[in-house]
Amino acid sequence: MTRSVLTSLLLAAATTSAAQAPVAIPDSPAGRLYREWLRVVNSGDRDAIRDYVIRYEARDPADTAEVQETVETILRIHRTEGALVVSAVLSAEPEALMLALAGANGRRLRMRYEVERHGDAWRVADVGIRPDAPRDPRDSVPAGRDRAALAQWLDERLTAKAAEGFSGAVIVAPGGTVTFRGAYGIADRRTGAANTPDTRFTLASMGKMFTALAIAQLVEQGKVHLDSPLVRYLPDYPNRDFAGRATVRMLLSHTSGLGSYWNALYEERRATLTTVASHLPLFAADPIPFPPGTRFRYSNAGYQVLGLIIERVSGQTYYDYVRDHIFAPAGMTATGYYDANGEVAGGAVGYSRQGPNGAWQDNLGGREVRGGPAGGGYSTVEDLLRFARALLDGKIVRRQTLDLWTTVHSDSRGERDGYGFGFGIEYVEGRKVFGHSGGAPGMATNLWIVPADGSVGVVLANLDPTVVSPVIAMVKELATK
Secondary structure (H helix, E strand, O other): OOOOOOOOOOOOOEEEEOOOOOOOOOOOHHHHHHHHHHHHHOOOOHHHHHHHHHHHHHHOOOHHHHHHHHHHHHHHHHHHOOOOOEEEEEEOOEEEEEEEEEOOEEEEEEEEEEEEEEOEEEEEEEEEEEEEOOOOHHHHHOOOHHHHOOOOOHHHHHHHEEEEEEOOEEEEEEHHOOOOOOOEEEEEEOOOEEEEEEEEEEEEHHHHHHHHHHHHHHOOOOOOOOOEHHHHHHOOOHHHHHHOOOOOHHOOOOOOOOOOOOOHEHHHHHHHHOOOOOHHHOOOHHHHOOOOOOOOOOOHHHHHHHHHHHHHHHHOHHHHHHHHHHHHHHHOOOEEOOOOOOOOOOOOOOOEEEOOOOEEOOOOOOOOOEEEEEEEOEEEEHHHHHHHHHHHHOOOOHHHHHHHHHHEEOOOOOOOOOOOOOEEEEEEEEEEEEEEEEEEEEEEEEEEEEOOOOEEEEEEEOHHHHHHHHHHHHHHHHOOO
């Protein structure tokens, strides 16, 4: 949602009874708009939700991509949680509310809803919603244990998480040496196949790293220049004005102004989106909501455009280029992109608990069929460890190039943490950590790399991010300490 850290809310761990009387919402600017939000979410009516988004929430109501993205997010909440009930108003100010919610499925949620005045009207300033479940104290990494004891502790915790529903694979390599590898849960409920360290999981947005590194190689070769406009490489790009102003640097750092392409046209054409070029009509006509280069806007569409540049400059398809120049030098033999049916041998199927009854549903009908420059391919925890090692060893790009790519260029969180070129960067106890995450219905992925000592952590799961978050927190702490 706009100006928010809204999670997709596909599964939360904590539950409570949703069969309680609704709580009165304050009669304030925030309360009046929030009642509209609650009404349209519970209606599940796409047209009503779109009217609400345009009237109250979209930063730029003329930005059809932003409007569509917000509509789809609200619909996803409705499908996942069912009818929402406010169980408590935790704090109330005229322009901000903090609320406790309960879904029809019994899950507890916490929501922040803030508004601001625009002329004579009020509009949404920020929205955030997340599972309302405190971290289990047993998930805190114990102090004073050696690596073998920590590995045993992690296996015990992951075994317990698997009994509660966790499904995925994990590698932890402090200092570059593997001290833990394990897999839990079911890869494919159709066959009962179990996850193993060799299971191929959908990567979601982690694939942006491969696209960014392909561009880095072409920059090293002098074939692409960071500050050249898009039109230099794609002279036939439909939006000529945008192509003349947006640069490669802006596309890499999510500051071009392009947004998402998950819209109604995507849903209509999903099965046919098996090339990079086939994605272009999904977003090329969308309005650009701000001058390119002036602010951060996470952009799947921008990475599709980078994929087109790779194809034009290299003369190879995107898929062949990354296979030959990213996967091969790293020894990633189990990484790639799906076939025309969206399947791969040894691949995990993603699952979500959807709706009031919490029934398991696979994500085969909703995720990218093949995957591409914005993400959606597949890999294993072992291959991603090889990828991290190859990066640090200079087998993919020169170390000075990697340093530039993992420097913050889109600071949306703080002076040191933020987004580089295809990598997220943060500092943990003063040490730089880079990598990428990915998340969508039925997929949750994370890679952390500590360049100072070569530590690596990988989590790949075939469940929703909200389910996997406790595992992600444990593995990140072990890999980056």
